[in-house]
Amino acid sequence: MRAVVVVGAGGHAKVCIExxxxxxxxxxxxIGGDDAVGDCLxxxxxxxxxxxxxxxxxxxxxxxxxxxxxxxxxxxGDELQALGxxxxxxxxxxxxxxxxxxxxxxxxxxxxVVINADAEIEDLAIVNTAATIDHDCRVGVAAHVAPQCGLAxxxxxxxxxxxxxxxxxxxxxxxxxxxxVGAGAVVISDVDDGATVVGVPARALDRQGR
Numbered sequence: 001m002r003a004v005v006v007v008g009a010g011g012h013a014k015v016c017i018e019x020x021x022x023x024x025x026x027x028x029x030x031i032g033g034d035d036a037v038g039d040c041l042x043x044x045x046x047x048x049x050x051x052x053x054x055x056x057x058x059x060x061x062x063x064x065x066x067x068x069x070x071x072x073x074x075x076x077g078d079e080l081q082a083l084g085x086x087x088x089x090x091x092x093x094x095x096x097x098x099x100x101x102x103x104x105x106x107x108x109x110x111x112x113v114v115i116n117a118d119a120e121i122e123d124l125a126i127v128n129t130a131a132t133i134d135h136d137c138r139v140g141v142a143a144h145v146a147p148q149c150g151l152a153x154x155x156x157x158x159x160x161x162x163x164x165x166x167x168x169x170x171x172x173x174x175x176x177x178x179x180x181v182g183a184g185a186v187v188i189s190d191v192d193d194g195a196t197v198v199g200v201p202a203r204a205l206d207r208q209g210r
Contacts, residue, residue, distance in 0.1 A: 001059045003028035004088055007052070007076050008066035009040040016066040016108055017041050019090035028060060049079070056083045064088050065106055065124060070160040074142035077106050077124045087123070101133075104141070116153075140177070158193065167202075 004025050006013055009032030017027055017040065029051070030040045036047035052063075063085040067073045077087060087106035091097065095113040104123035109115070112130035119137045121127060129147040133139065137151050140159040145151065148166045155169045158177035169175065169187040179191050182198030191197055196205045 001028070002026070002062060003060065005029050005031065005052070005055055005060050005063045005085070006040075006043065006066050007031045007049075007063060007080070009033075009036050009045045010066075010068075012068045013066035014041050015110065016064060016090045017043060019092050019108065019110070020064065020088070022093050023091065025088070029055060030066075049076075052080065052085075053083055056085060060085075062086045062088050064090055066090075066108075068126075068144070070142045070144055070162060073106075073124050074160060077142070110147075134171075146183075 004020060004027050006017060006027055009030040013030060020027060027043045030043045030045045031051055032045045032047055034048045036045045038045055063080045065073050065076045067076060089103055089107045091109040092111040094111045095109045097115045098117045100117045101115045102120045106124040107121050108126045110129040113127050115133045117135045119133045121139045122141045124142040125139045126144040127133060128145060131145045131149040133151050134153040136153055137155045139145060139157045143157045143161045145163045146165040149163050150168045152169060152171040154172045156174045157163060158175055158179060161175055161179040163181045164183035166183055167181050167185045173187055173190055175191045176193035178194050180196040185198055185202040186200045187202045197203060
């Protein structure tokens with residue numbers, strides 16, 4: 001069956017459902033938490049991940065993970081692929097994506113996004129509303145570049161990293177895996193794996209959050 005199964009039934013799922021519909025996709029089901037009921041933008045919701053294998057057995061073969069949490073999104077994407085699902089992309093028709101840019105699978109690209117030449121957006125990443133990804137950037141697996149962010153050329157964003165709302169990153173900076181960049185930060189130097197950085201210019205917090 002070509003209709004898409006959306007994993008998630010919250011606010012992020014609503015945005016992704018609208019992106020998929022704008023691309024002409026039919027949404028069959030949303031999969032929510034164990035106690036989920038009702039619908040999400042008119043799509044019926046099933047509660048519990050056990051429905052993923054059941055729907056696969058019924059012939060559904062295409063899915064999209066609409067979960068904001070990076071680690072959970074990556075885990076669910078891996079589970080879906082292990083079950084034999086094809087992960088589809090949700091790309092806004094108002095996004096500008098260079099013909100030389102490369103998108104993985106399960107990627108969300110929201111309204112107003114610009115992705116420039118030779119940029120790479122890896123599997124299960126989110127490029128959120130009005131973010132800009134300049135030439136030769138790489139956004140890693142299950143990373144999230146939040147609304148209104150600007151990545152200058154040759155920036156690397158690691159696996160499961162979150163770049164907060166309105167952040168800016170100067171050219172050539174490497175941001176490691178599992179990093180948290182605070183909202184409005186200006187990142188002017190490389191960031192180590194697992195760090196949390198905030199401020200202008202961005203500086204790492206210590207373990208006590210100072």
